[in-house]
Amino acid sequence: MKGTYCILDDEKDFLIVAEKEFKKYLPDMNGVFTTDSDDAIDLARKDDPVIFIIDIVLGGKTGMEIFQRLSAVSKKVRAIFITGDENFINDDNVRNQILLEGSVDLMEKPIKWHELAIKVKNNMQLLLYQCNLEEIIAERTQQLIHADRLATVGTMVSSIVHEISSPLTFIKANQEMCRYAYDKVKKMTDDKEVLSVFDTLILPSVEESMNGIGWIEELLHSFRRFYRRDDTASEVNFSELFAEVKNLTSYNIRHNNINFSVEISKSAPKKIICKKQELIQVITNIVNNAVDAFEETVGMKGQKELKIVVSGDDFMTNVVISNNGPAIPKDVFERMFEPFFTTKKAEKGTGLGLAISRQILKFMGGTIYVENKSEKHPTVDFIITIPKTYNA
Ligand SMILES: Nc1ncnc2c1ncn2[C@@H]1O[C@H](COP(=O)(O)OP(=O)(O)OP(=O)(O)O)[C@@H](O)[C@H]1O
Ligand SMILES: [Mg+2]
Structure with missing residues (x-):
């Protein structure tokens, strides 16, 4: 001892x-x-x-x-x-x-030396146990404080979404005003130079701005849905679900030049009954993890591929999310589902993503497991199974 x-x-x-x-x-x-x-x-x-x-x-x-x-x-x-x-x-x-x-x-x-030795041993055992418990409590307390901070970030994000929405409304109205002004100018003059300034400079910028605004609005919608507590299960359509995952991850995907595809096989159920935001949370985390893995790989050759394939039958849906990034190191592979296990910098990862995903899926009666990249297997695959209906 x-x-x-x-x-x-x-x-x-x-x-x-x-x-x-x-x-x-x-x-x-x-x-x-x-x-x-x-x-x-x-x-x-x-x-x-x-x-x-x-x-x-x-x-x-x-x-x-x-x-x-x-x-x-x-x-x-x-x-x-x-x-x-x-x-x-x-x-x-x-x-x-x-x-x-x-x-x-x-x-x-x-x-009586033998008796004293037993007392020393027993008391040391108790002391070690107590010290160990105190360390665990100290660590858990830190984790709780961290989780609490994250919850605060969630609240902040929803208020930021709200703050962005208001100026966005008048920015959009002003762009529409430009279009309206153009219609007016066209009726007032046939001066080619004036009209050409509108056609070549003002209107293309207005169109570009309107596209950008539409894009921000979509993102804000996704954020709103993501942070809204969604406690009831409903019928979820896979195409809609993946459209939202794409919205939430689009910046990271483009920024890292990743080819992201979703394939829903004919046999797959088109809809399942589940808590949509929770499933989005699970898939978004796996997609973001894959993006991070690509980002951390220096000098990767060939196209970065991230692929989601949905298949299944009347009873079960299978979602496989694969990336051709690096294999997961053995020590990480063994611990990646543990709460608070992360290999990322403090500002980037909390280590809760996969632990929460496993909980969410367990509640749905489903499972999540990983097949690592190897000589025989060219991709890292996260395989999710969800029963078609569950007692939500
Ligand atoms: N596709 C992947 N390729 C390589 N490593 C991965 C992959 N997905 C997860 N990991 C490893 O598993 C760890 C745990 O992932 P998890 O999603 O639970 O937490 P995280 O991404 O670090 O933090 P967050 O709570 O923000 O999700 C990651 O830190 C990373 O080391
Ligand atoms: Mg993660």
Whole structure:
């Protein structure tokens, strides 16, 4: 067992016997034998788990005073007090006081070494368990704070969507005003130069702006739908669903020159009953993960391909999302569905995407698994199965 014990006693002969006995009964643990309380303090400062076995009377100080100092230095220390002093042994008040002061046990000299070794071992086990739990709690607390921050980002995005919508309305109205002005000018003049300024400069810019506005509006719609809580299952049409996935990911796809295709096979159900936004969330995450994988690959040769194929029958729908980017490294492959596991920079990935996707699909009675790229298999495939109907 890992962990350290430290015997602090001012009798040198006692320490020599203690060392011999403890090496016999606790051969795997690290032992420190000392008459000097400063050695004990130095050991506690390392902040590793230590069980101290302390004589109640130590030169000018009491064992309890020393233990108080040790506890002030580290929370990972425990004490078993020992004494050969008849006054302590027979005084119940002192015994109670010692246990109340925070020691885990009290033993009398002459020591039964085997019994003391078992007590050290048991208390070390408890201490290690407690330290481990505290680390897990600290880590989970950080994760919760992070998740909370993400929820705030979600709220911010919905208010940004709202803020963009208002100016967009009058930008659009102004473009329409330009078209209206042109119609008016055409009726007022047949001056070729004036009309040509409209035809070659103003109107093409207006058309381009209107396309851009339409595109922003589509994006805002997708964002709105994405952030709206969609708690009820409904009939979802696959073509519509993938159109939204494309909207939400279009910038990343174009920016990385990826060829993105969706193929819905004849056998596939055209519609399924599910919570649309949740399924969009699952597929969008897988698509964005593939984009990130392409982005991180330096000098990839050939066309980047991202393909979604939907197939299935009357009972089950299969969605396979494949990319021809790099194979997933073995250590990542083994952990990628764990909550908060990510290989991305803090501002880019939270490591929740696949863990949430698996939860969502599990709730639908479906599954998600990955087939990695290998010599025999040219793509990384995320395979999703969804029952045609489920008890939503
Ligand atoms: N197509 C892929 N190719 C290579 N690695 C991938 C792929 N998809 C996922 N991964 C790996 O799995 C990890 C976990 O993915 P997951 O979607 O759960 O979290 P994330 O993308 O890191 O963060 P986010 O919460 O923003 O989705 C990624 O960080 C990445 O290392
Ligand atoms: Mg992700």
